[in-house]
Amino acid sequence: MPNTKDFDFDVLIVGGGPVGMLLASELRISRAEPVVLERLAERTPHSKAFGLHARSLESLDRRGLVERFRDGARSWNNGHFAGLDVWVDFSLLDSAHNYALLSEQTRTERLLEERAQELGVPVRRGHEVSAVRQDADGAEVDVTGPEGSYTLRGRYVVGTDGGRSLVRRSAGIGFPGTGGRVTARLADVVLADREKAPMGMERTERGLLFCVPLDEKYHRVATFDFQKGKEAGTELTLEEFTDSLREIWGDDLGAGEPRWLSWFTDSACQAERYREGRIFLAGDAAHTHFPVGGQGVNLGLQDVLNLGWKLAAEINGWAPQGLLDTYDTERQAPARNVLANTRAQIALMNPDPYVTQLRELFQELMTKDQVNRHIAEMLSGVGVRYDLQGPGHRLLGDFARDLTLETADATLTLPKLLHRATFALLDLGGRPEISEVYQEWGAGQAWAGRVRHVVAECAQEPELAGVLVRPDGYVAWAADKDASPAEIAKGLRSALAAWAGTTGDPARPVLR
Numbered sequence: 001m002p003n004t005k006d007f008d009f010d011v012l013i014v015g016g017g018p019v020g021m022l023l024a025s026e027l028r029i030s031r032a033e034p035v036v037l038e039r040l041a042e043r044t045p046h047s048k049a050f051g052l053h054a055r056s057l058e059s060l061d062r063r064g065l066v067e068r069f070r071d072g073a074r075s076w077n078n079g080h081f082a083g084l085d086v087w088v089d090f091s092l093l094d095s096a097h098n099y100a101l102l103s104e105q106t107r108t109e110r111l112l113e114e115r116a117q118e119l120g121v122p123v124r125r126g127h128e129v130s131a132v133r134q135d136a137d138g139a140e141v142d143v144t145g146p147e148g149s150y151t152l153r154g155r156y157v158v159g160t161d162g163g164r165s166l167v168r169r170s171a172g173i174g175f176p177g178t179g180g181r182v183t184a185r186l187a188d189v190v191l192a193d194r195e196k197a198p199m200g201m202e203r204t205e206r207g208l209l210f211c212v213p214l215d216e217k218y219h220r221v222a223t224f225d226f227q228k229g230k231e232a233g234t235e236l237t238l239e240e241f242t243d244s245l246r247e248i249w250g251d252d253l254g255a256g257e258p259r260w261l262s263w264f265t266d267s268a269c270q271a272e273r274y275r276e277g278r279i280f281l282a283g284d285a286a287h288t289h290f291p292v293g294g295q296g297v298n299l300g301l302q303d304v305l306n307l308g309w310k311l312a313a314e315i316n317g318w319a320p321q322g323l324l325d326t327y328d329t330e331r332q333a334p335a336r337n338v339l340a341n342t343r344a345q346i347a348l349m350n351p352d353p354y355v356t357q358l359r360e361l362f363q364e365l366m367t368k369d370q371v372n373r374h375i376a377e378m379l380s381g382v383g384v385r386y387d388l389q390g391p392g393h394r395l396l397g398d399f400a401r402d403l404t405l406e407t408a409d410a411t412l413t414l415p416k417l418l419h420r421a422t423f424a425l426l427d428l429g430g431r432p433e434i435s436e437v438y439q440e441w442g443a444g445q446a447w448a449g450r451v452r453h454v455v456a457e458c459a460q461e462p463e464l465a466g467v468l469v470r471p472d473g474y475v476a477w478a479a480d481k482d483a484s485p486a487e488i489a490k491g492l493r494s495a496l497a498a499w500a501g502t503t504g505d506p507a508r509p510v511l512r
């Protein structure tokens, strides 16, 4: 292994969008040293995404961040699926955050960047990466910044550099998928005839119109055109946008004074693997899709909540064998599912009259709570569950709910226990074997603070004897009270070894 001095940073994060910024914080709280390289000197003032879904909010709560996101932001219980008239009801979710939060992307990015900086992560704005390469011991990037060009060396590179990812191309990772058939033309505009503007999504015989007020002055308006494409590399003009409005809606609503014009298609692609040696991909660099259902940012944030602690474990010298590879295996499926549901929504949005009957049938189904909840779980990410190895238990691989824990001298909550991205080992049945296995495991650990062990009672889970929750909030092991002492000891011992490791390096020197 090369000397620590050979590295400028542990992790070189290429791209400081929402996903790169959250990764930076995740690495830092797990005692790794990242740097963020972002080519834009300033954050873009235009928000692509509007909001955050339940699983993102639950995760932010597990880092003590949800209140700063909720502060002053509106939330709503409903969402749309394919613009159907029956709304998706997020209040049906089994979640402490069973709603969607209105947090425009610029705001989300600002809050995540502030957090990274509070933790002391260097964020280098105006620094563009032009080349990425790796060898057996590390990875390097060539950067051009305001003061010239330079090269940085790190143990790992993570590409959070968006859909056209240079990192992905440099790593030779393919990006297969489906090409664009629908063209969305989007404008943040003033509508002279705002009283005539519809609200939300409207399907017409010629396409779809999306229209929502952004503030007192501006509306976000988008047309979804299933026929007339657009040549790659061309800009959208106001004239083309108002033509499209007239064609699809029959009226241009007096649209003018655009502050942002943009266009995109429904092309949906996914990286064939999220890791190539010392190079990783996350966020749009790993998957892109049509933004129906508002899922892209949320999906990317979940990628790095999965990756951050695993990468830090490797850097800190305690990662069990194969831990880093579980990033790819765990995160491929959620993206595949999001791509699939956006394609399904596009099919349902098709203006072809034949689709109308299908929409009506779907709408009828959506009035059933079970169906509506299924769709809400899909869009919000609450349905994500990892296929983890271990003795089968109903909670294994699921996201642990907000448990309230009564200890001998305090009331704790599970989200709070995870604020520092440690594991939480909860002994909920006063089972001595849980403490014994923990002591036995902890005694051999260089940094036993990796796992927080709490003996408590939990009224929400009367059946549960114990549970091991990973730093990202997912259950790595659980046993019920009717399990034998031998089953508990064996299951917990192997879960701790598989996820929390059996070695450690407390003396790992910090880089600077």
Ligand SMILES: Cc1cc2nc3c(=O)[nH]c(=O)nc-3n(C[C@H](O)[C@H](O)[C@H](O)COP(=O)(O)OP(=O)(O)OC[C@H]3O[C@@H](n4cnc5c(N)ncnc54)[C@H](O)[C@@H]3O)c2cc1C
Pocket: 014, 015, 016, 017, 018, 019, 020, 037, 038, 039, 040, 048, 049, 050, 051, 105, 127, 128, 129, 130, 160, 161, 162, 163, 166, 186, 264, 282, 283, 284, 285, 291, 293, 294, 295, 296, 297, 298, 299, 300
């Ligand atoms: C119109 C629209 C509406 C959307 N609405 C929603 C929504 O409501 N909810 C939702 O969850 N998602 C939504 N999305 C998707 C969402 O915007 C993306 O999924 C999200 O931006 C992905 O974040 P990211 O950090 O992975 O990538 P990006 O936001 O693309 O960030 C990548 C960053 O990398 C930087 N970069 C790129 N190359 C380099 C380089 N070589 N060197 C240095 N820096 C580099 C870029 O400047 C950029 O800042 C929407 C998308 C669109 C287009």
